[in-house]
Amino acid sequence: MAKKRKIAIITGVTSFLGRSTAKYLLSKNFLVFGIVRPDSEKISELDSIEGLNIIKLDFNDLSSNEFDNISNSETFEHIKVIKESRNDISVIHFAWGSTLDRNNFAKQMLNVDMSIKVLHFAKMINASRFIFAGSQAEESDSAYGLAKKQFADYAIKETKFLDMRFIHMRIFSIYGKEDRETSLIKTLVKNCKENVDMSLSSCNYMWNFLYIDDFVSIIYKLIDKDAHTGVYDIASDDTRLLKDYVIEVHEALGAKSNLNFGERQDSAEKFAIPDISDTLNAIGKFKFTAFRDGILGV
Numbered sequence: 001m002a003k004k005r006k007i008a009i010i011t012g013v014t015s016f017l018g019r020s021t022a023k024y025l026l027s028k029n030f031l032v033f034g035i036v037r038p039d040s041e042k043i044s045e046l047d048s049i050e051g052l053n054i055i056k057l058d059f060n061d062l063s064s065n066e067f068d069n070i071s072n073s074e075t076f077e078h079i080k081v082i083k084e085s086r087n088d089i090s091v092i093h094f095a096w097g098s099t100l101d102r103n104n105f106a107k108q109m110l111n112v113d114m115s116i117k118v119l120h121f122a123k124m125i126n127a128s129r130f131i132f133a134g135s136q137a138e139e140s141d142s143a144y145g146l147a148k149k150q151f152a153d154y155a156i157k158e159t160k161f162l163d164m165r166f167i168h169m170r171i172f173s174i175y176g177k178e179d180r181e182t183s184l185i186k187t188l189v190k191n192c193k194e195n196v197d198m199s200l201s202s203c204n205y206m207w208n209f210l211y212i213d214d215f216v217s218i219i220y221k222l223i224d225k226d227a228h229t230g231v232y233d234i235a236s237d238d239t240r241l242l243k244d245y246v247i248e249v250h251e252a253l254g255a256k257s258n259l260n261f262g263e264r265q266d267s268a269e270k271f272a273i274p275d276i277s278d279t280l281n282a283i284g285k286f287k288f289t290a291f292r293d294g295i296l297g298v
Contacts, residue, residue: 004087005031006223009055009127011118012094014042016179017133017171017215019049021092024216026051031087033078035095053078059095059117060110083125090223091122092131099144102137102269108147115151119158129165130155131219134231136172140269156229165229167222172235172274176212177298185209188246189298192255199263200246205271207242208235211294214286221283228282235274236288245291252292 008025012018013034022032026049036043038056046052055078082089093115098107115132122130134152137145152168159166175185191198218234243261250259280286 004085005029007031007033007082007085007087007089008092008223009033009035009082009089009122009125010092010094011035011059012096012133013052014040014045015094016176016212017174018092018094019046020176020178020212021094021216021219022046022049022052024220028220033082055079059114059121062117079125086126088223089122089125089127090129090131091118091125091127092133092219093118094133096133096148102142102144105143105146108143112147112151112154116154119155122164123162127164129167129223129226130159131167131222132169134168134170136170136233136235136272136274137269138170139272142269145269152231159229165227167227167229168231169219169222169234170231170272170274171215172208172210172233172272174210174212174215175294175298178212179298185249185295185298188249189253189295191257192250192253195255195257197258197260200259200261201264201266202262203241203243203246204261205242205266206239206273207245207271208239208274209245209291209294210234210236211289211291211297213294214289218279218283218286221286225283230278230282232279232282233274233276234279235276236291237276238288238291239273248292249295252295 008030010018010022013022013036022034026032033053033055034046035055035057037058046054055075057075096111098104101107119130132152132155134148135145138149155166179186215234246259
């Protein structure tokens, strides 16, 4: 008898992390479904991901008891197949609106409400685990960080008596070729290649960068090793001053431009120091991509 394929359902699949995770799990023979808002402007970007099944669904438009009464027939059939499959199902929750409006408390609380509906959806389809994309910002007092932590606290209580594991990933800074063009690493690489001077903050605080290939591999291993419910810092084994990272990019790309540290104000958010011991205990021995090698792939 053929072995049943594991199922992954990804919210926020149009994001950098979502697309990358979908591609990787497909390469590992997962049956992958991406949940996308029907009116999403980015849905066409998923056309190139061969094998990805699209579920058009907006959790903001539904209450938690409406999942069995979806009007879209294709979406309803996808959900029916998943629910009746009896396969190992992972819901990976990346979707989170207003990520750049981090201090708008009202908008961030809407994300909590939406995430609670996703958790109820996971329960309805008998998911084996719920993997939540938390953030290092949970240690800050920003509305964004507080909202992430509020949902995680709710979910850990809700799943305590369910046959569903809750994997709370505290994600640090992920970088890679397909990240948004305005990210620090993409901006830095572009300016270094073009020898454009950069105006920077002091960058005199600790930071951690994890290459996207390592990130998706860690998610796969958390599923494959059936990690227990818990909080996992998702970061590399290389924590150091952000300034040192910036200088390494500049040197690796042979840039002749100037790095003007201190011209911009430092962020008011606290910078957490990751502890990846629980993550490594869960996934086993892991070889991280050296930062310089990752930068050459951006």
